[in-house]
Amino acid sequence: MAVETPCGELGQTAPDFTLPGIDGKMWSLADKAGPRGTLVAFICNHCPYVVAIIDRLARDAAELSTLGIGVVAINANDAIQYPEDSFAAMKEFAARHRLGFPYLHDESQEVARAYGAVCTPDFFGYDKDLRLCYRGRLDASGRLPGAPDARRELFEAMRQVAETGMAPTEQVPCMGCSIKWRY
Template structure:
């Protein structure tokens, strides 16, 4: 199901978390939140929207990392229901996409739920205080074209890094709904 992200709730305080990557290494949000802010991206392997932006996301997050802005990817889908989102596939998808950021498993889906993530991709740009300042899309391109690309996420994160505040105008990200575990 195609969904759009909600409007940015400026100043919302992001709850801390510790998650592991497919190799078992633990990463804590607060330890990756530096003076230049942090991007937390909810992603998955099987979503055609994530697949379509994977290379551009690699390029843009490399730019952010090189500028001292932290990046964490979180996979909250129920990979028991969608096996191609599982840890082994996360490892190969990361390598194939060229992602340099940790791609973490939200096994019990508690992080996705506490953050209010709705789709993949869903981007949360935080300032140095861990306050939400961006909840928008990667760029202005469509799935079928990348001409005249405006790097909206990069520019927003740069603004957050410099001023602590995100842009007032933000376009929602769109993607596949997160696959929540049936209770």
Template sequence: MLRDTPICDFGWQAPDFKLKDPNGVSFEMREHLGDKGLLIAFICNHCPYVKTIATRFAKDTQALQEDGINVLSLMSNDYRDYAADSPENMTRFARAHGFAFPYLVDEDQSVGKAYGAVCTPDFFGFNSEGALQYRGRLDDVRMGHSEDGRTRELVNAMRMIANTGKGPREQTPSMGCSIKWR
């Protein structure tokens, strides 16, 4: 089912979490907050929206990481009912698209629920204090154009957050497939 995310709740405090990647390595959100903020992306392997943006997302997040902005991605779908989203397939998907950031399993879906994640992809941009400053799309063709006809809405927002601690007041809600809850 196609879903849009709610508008950004500026200042909402990110709940801390500790999740593992498919190899069993633990990552704690607070340890990745960083001086320039943190992008948390709820994605999955089987969603056509995520498949469409995956390689571009990997390139954009690499640029953000070079700017000192940290990135974590989470898979909150019930992978027992959606085998394409299994941890083994997460590893394959990440490798195929060149992910240079942790791709974590939200096994019990508690983090997705705590964050109010709605769809894949669903992007949350936090400042260094863990306050939400962005909840929107990777890019938007309506707001101007880059070399490929799209703005770098997410990249621009995260760079703004890194430099000022505040996100843009106008944001385009993310759109994608609903999270597959148990």
């Protein structure tokens, strides 16, 4: 079921977290907060929306890191009902797509709930003071392959945040598969 992200309350502070990464380390928000901003992406391994954008997200994250933006991805899906989102599968997914940022597991789903994440992908872009500046999509492709000339909305928004500290005035909600909540 496709869901769209809510507008989000720009200016709210990023909730703190400490979660295990596929690299065997425990990661906190402070570990990945960049000097000019931070991007927290809720993704998973099997969602067709994530699969469609993951290589572009990896590209954009690498470029954003050169601008002082820290990037982290979190998988909060219920891996019991969706074994393709298990911790072991996360490692394979990250290797296959050459993710250059920590990929964390939110098994309790408490972090996803604290952020108000609703779907995969769901992007939360923060300024240097960890205030929410962007809650939009990567680009207009949705679950289709990205067009070569697709506007890089997430990248442009976070570059603006890094350069000016200001939130973009135009933000289009992200669409994706609902997070698979454990009930």
